[in-house]
Amino acid sequence: MGSNQAFTRPVTVRVLDMSASEAARSAAVTAKLKVRCSDPVLYSDPSSCLDDLARNNTDVLVLDLETIGGDEALEAFAVRCPSSVIIAVSAKGSVSRAVSAMRAGAHDFLTKPFSLDMLASKISFQLDQRKPVPIVIPATEQLLKDQSDNAIRIPRAPAASGLEKLIGRSVAMSVVYDQIKRMAPSHAPVFITGESGTGKELCANALHSLSERKSERLVTINCAAIPRDLIESEIFGHVRGAFTGATDNRAGAAEQADGGTLFLDEIGEMDLLLQSKLLRFLQTGTFQRLGDTTTRKVDARIICATNRNPLAEVTAGRFREDLYYRLHVLPIQLPPLRERRDDILILAQTFLERFAAEERRGFRGFDADAETRLTAYNWPGNVRQLENTIRQIVVMNDGLAVTFDMLPMLIRDPSGRSGTIVDLSRERARAAAPARAFSTIEPLWAQEKRIIEDALDAFDGNIAMAAAALEISPSTIYRKRQSWQERSG
Numbered sequence: 001m002g003s004n005q006a007f008t009r010p011v012t013v014r015v016l017d018m019s020a021s022e023a024a025r026s027a028a029v030t031a032k033l034k035v036r037c038s039d040p041v042l043y044s045d046p047s048s049c050l051d052d053l054a055r056n057n058t059d060v061l062v063l064d065l066e067t068i069g070g071d072e073a074l075e076a077f078a079v080r081c082p083s084s085v086i087i088a089v090s091a092k093g094s095v096s097r098a099v100s101a102m103r104a105g106a107h108d109f110l111t112k113p114f115s116l117d118m119l120a121s122k123i124s125f126q127l128d129q130r131k132p133v134p135i136v137i138p139a140t141e142q143l144l145k146d147q148s149d150n151a152i153r154i155p156r157a158p159a160a161s162g163l164e165k166l167i168g169r170s171v172a173m174s175v176v177y178d179q180i181k182r183m184a185p186s187h188a189p190v191f192i193t194g195e196s197g198t199g200k201e202l203c204a205n206a207l208h209s210l211s212e213r214k215s216e217r218l219v220t221i222n223c224a225a226i227p228r229d230l231i232e233s234e235i236f237g238h239v240r241g242a243f244t245g246a247t248d249n250r251a252g253a254a255e256q257a258d259g260g261t262l263f264l265d266e267i268g269e270m271d272l273l274l275q276s277k278l279l280r281f282l283q284t285g286t287f288q289r290l291g292d293t294t295t296r297k298v299d300a301r302i303i304c305a306t307n308r309n310p311l312a313e314v315t316a317g318r319f320r321e322d323l324y325y326r327l328h329v330l331p332i333q334l335p336p337l338r339e340r341r342d343d344i345l346i347l348a349q350t351f352l353e354r355f356a357a358e359e360r361r362g363f364r365g366f367d368a369d370a371e372t373r374l375t376a377y378n379w380p381g382n383v384r385q386l387e388n389t390i391r392q393i394v395v396m397n398d399g400l401a402v403t404f405d406m407l408p409m410l411i412r413d414p415s416g417r418s419g420t421i422v423d424l425s426r427e428r429a430r431a432a433a434p435a436r437a438f439s440t441i442e443p444l445w446a447q448e449k450r451i452i453e454d455a456l457d458a459f460d461g462n463i464a465m466a467a468a469a470l471e472i473s474p475s476t477i478y479r480k481r482q483s484w485q486e487r488s489g
């Protein structure tokens with residue numbers, strides 16, 4: 001297995017558990033690992049373990065949560081040994097316990113009593129992920145303007161690294177680049193989370209193009225954009241006559257992605273019935289086209305993404321817990337743009353150059369006021385909103401530098417943001433008022449429709465930006481539109 005190649009020296013395992021017998025039992029896992037291990041080191045109290053970790057590295061750390069006293073303490077261990085595999089164990093297992101432990105820095109979680117085989121398999125999997133990978137080369141800097149002209153330095157991802165479309169050199173993005181490079185060669189599913197417009201699809205593309213599957217297809221299914229009754233056939237295909245309109249046999253995305261990657265975008269929108277079919281597919285690699293009796297097998301690497309909180313969806317019963325654990329093997333969390341403000345001007349400059357060339361404008365950069373405002377703004381629609389904003393500025397203006405006055409009102413005066421949209425909708429309601437009987441109350445769905453349409457108008461039909469301004473997900477807009485269409489027949 002891969003971990004044999006990764007470790008040329010014996011692997012060190014440390015176990016912390018206040019029960020000496022439990023610690024000894026967990027430590028026996030070294031006999032089950034397929035890598036050479038040195039003698040395991042056991043601790044019964046957290047402070048001696050932490051002290052020891054300050055002086056000595058460890059490859060694997062098994063921590064009993066009751067012994068260390070909770071997630072805050074777990075964070076201290078994770079900070080002390082950032083490159084170790086940390087497996088949290090606890091007698092009080094629950095989804096929320098597992099999740100909070102993993103948030104605090106554990107790589108995996110086991111409920112006591114667990115089998116040594118299970119512990120060994122979790123450790124082996126994590127060690128395997130630590131195969132040596134090329135170190136992320138720091139972004140090269142390209143001088144765009146002459147030094148005498150307040151040089152703007154634009155860092156770019158290294159050419160042909162598979163990451164070149166992802167721009168940004170904040171610490172948060174460096175972590176993401178590193179995760180992509182490490183995860184790309186694996187066959188395990190990747191689960192990407194992040195707000196709308198943070199670059200989840202770009203990230204999926206980079207994972208595919210850095211994988212051994214890059215010569216095969218990356219097939220994307222947007223679960224929010226496809227009507228619910230069609231999505232199963234989009235993923236698994238259908239045979240002629242399977243439903244009205246199925247005039248031919250058709251391969252679905254899973255078959256098209258055979259040997260390559262299947263990217264399920266907005267997976268949080270998938271209904272529960274289809275989730276169980278997807279789970280079966282993930283467990284067996286097999287499926288049947290809709291209306292078919294033949295079982296087919298494919299080898300597709302799964303990447304999925306959502307802008308929802310997947311655990312909240314599990315808790316709310318909208319997402320199957322077993323499917324979540326099948327998919328949530330290699331997680332990537334994309335940070336919102338407001339949490340990596342260092343990237344705003346780099347992105348803005350790159351988009352400015354691209355759109356100035358496309359639209360044949362003379363823009364070279366931003367003046368100081370425009371830069372200050374762009375950096376301070378919160379970008380609810382993230383990179384997509386920034387990209388659209390820069391395009392809008394380039395199309396509507398010309399000059400050498402983008403000035404404060406060229407910024408859209410929404411960015412210049414964010415406090416007026418709600419005013420722009422709510423006023424529009426109120427205006428429309430006011431205009432409609434005289435035609436309505438005093439006691440007529442507009443149905444809720446119609447009011448919602450009006451508000452959403454106003455927001456879409458305000459952003460020239462841009463769903464992501466309208467959704468961000470309304471503080472809902474773009475998929476809600478897609479869903480609502482579908483339901484309005486159904487209403488109108």
Ligand SMILES: Nc1ncnc2c1ncn2[C@@H]1O[C@H](COP(=O)(O)OP(=O)(O)OP(=O)(O)O)[C@@H](O)[C@H]1O
Binds near residue numbers: 306347
């Ligand atoms: N780091 C980045 N560098 C360059 N462009 C980016 C970056 N992140 C996002 N973008 C651009 O922003 C837009 C939105 O990106 P993408 O579609 O990948 O986001 P998303 O998170 O999948 O959004 P949604 O959840 O709405 O589907 C795209 O045009 C993409 O090229």
